[in-house]
Amino acid sequence: MNSIEIKKLLTNREIKSVIDLLKEDPSNGPSVFAAVLLLAEETKTKYKEKNISDKIFNNTMADITVWAENYRRKTGNCGIDELGWIMNHLNLELFALGRLQFRPSTFYIDNNWKKLSEFPLKAGENILEVHISQNEPLLASECNISFKHAPVFFKNHFNYDFSYFTCHSWLLSPVLKEILPEDSNIIRFQNRFKIIAIDPHDKQAEERIFDKQFGSNTKSSLAIKVRDLANKGITVGSGIGIIKKEDIL
Numbered sequence: 001m002n003s004i005e006i007k008k009l010l011t012n013r014e015i016k017s018v019i020d021l022l023k024e025d026p027s028n029g030p031s032v033f034a035a036v037l038l039l040a041e042e043t044k045t046k047y048k049e050k051n052i053s054d055k056i057f058n059n060t061m062a063d064i065t066v067w068a069e070n071y072r073r074k075t076g077n078c079g080i081d082e083l084g085w086i087m088n089h090l091n092l093e094l095f096a097l098g099r100l101q102f103r104p105s106t107f108y109i110d111n112n113w114k115k116l117s118e119f120p121l122k123a124g125e126n127i128l129e130v131h132i133s134q135n136e137p138l139l140a141s142e143c144n145i146s147f148k149h150a151p152v153f154f155k156n157h158f159n160y161d162f163s164y165f166t167c168h169s170w171l172l173s174p175v176l177k178e179i180l181p182e183d184s185n186i187i188r189f190q191n192r193f194k195i196i197a198i199d200p201h202d203k204q205a206e207e208r209i210f211d212k213q214f215g216s217n218t219k220s221s222l223a224i225k226v227r228d229l230a231n232k233g234i235t236v237g238s239g240i241g242i243i244k245k246e247d248i249l
Contacts, residue, residue, distance in 0.1 A: 003034035010035060010090075015083045022081055029071070029079025036064055036080055039090045046092055050157050059096040060089050066134050074213035094131070097149045099142035101131040104160050113197040113240065121164055121242070128154065128245075130167040134214065138171075138185040143192070147248045165243040167193060170205035172239030174198065179225040193241025205236035 001021060006028075009018050018035075021028050040061050047057045067082045080086065088094035094103040105128075107121040121127065128150060132138065147165070154160040172190050180187050209216050209223050217223060226236060 001028060001031060003031045003038060006031055006035035007038050010039060010083065010087065013087070015087060018083055019081055022079055026075060026077045026079065029075075029077045032079050032083075033068060036083075036086060036090070040064065043090050043092065050092070052095075052157055056095060056097065056153075059098070060094070060101075063089055063096065063101075063133060070134075070213040074211075095153070096133060097153055098146040099133070099136065099139065100146035100150075101133055102146075102150045102154070103129040103131065104154060104158070104162070105129050105166075107164075107166065109197060109240065112199050112201070114200065115197050117194070117196050119196055121166075125164075126160070126162040127164050127166045128160075128162045130165050132167075132169060132171065132189075138189050140185065140188050143189060147192075147243075151245055151249060163245055165245065165248070166240065167242075168238065168240045170202065170208065170236055170238045172241045173202075173205065173237045174239065175200075175229070175234065175236050179229070180222070190239075190241070193239075193243055195239045195241045197240045198237055199239075200237040201235060202238040203235065204238050206230065 006018055006021070009015075018032060022032055043061070044057055047054075064080065064086060067086060068078070068080045071077070071079050071081055088103060094101055104126070106123075107119075107125045107127045108123055109119070150165075151162075154162075171186050172193060172195055174195060176186060176190065205226060208214050209220075209226055210218055229236065
């Protein structure tokens, strides 16, 4: 299947069909990657219509390269299989505003989570999800800029309003406070949030730290500490955190 045909499938949100195509025959990888780049060109036109800067476009689309490199490390082939995630970028549903990525969504939580406090949000309420792009230091100064930029950006370009930022990540696991120093970038990031729920069984941390596709350093101090926890039967897990928008502005 050529890149034009694959692009049509992605445009019609037949994402699973494309992923299955890639699994069945990895030689389709270059065509899948080319289809994503073709869609990115169309997305650039939509950015211009919304008067969104080339800088934000370039920063957002840089994630395509990140996930293509992850796929190469994982399989040894050209391609990209995180298509459900990347379509957020291509459909103007997620933006990299400096160090952090943001996605408008609505609040929900499933039964996997252990509730730590009463939720100030109602199911279905507008939120702005916070996502952390891979491979860059999580510097507090850069995060400050991203958080302050986000509400203004979404109000100006999409007339979108919300009361809370939310983040679901292994970086918000309370377990990390037991193994990392208070002045680490991860703990400083975590301390921005009120952690409202945890999933102690989530394996996201172990995947990110040890899976070769993420180019992780398994000899880092964090990897060693997480491995020691695993030897004791302890999983890092993950957390859901919230920040009031008014506390940012």
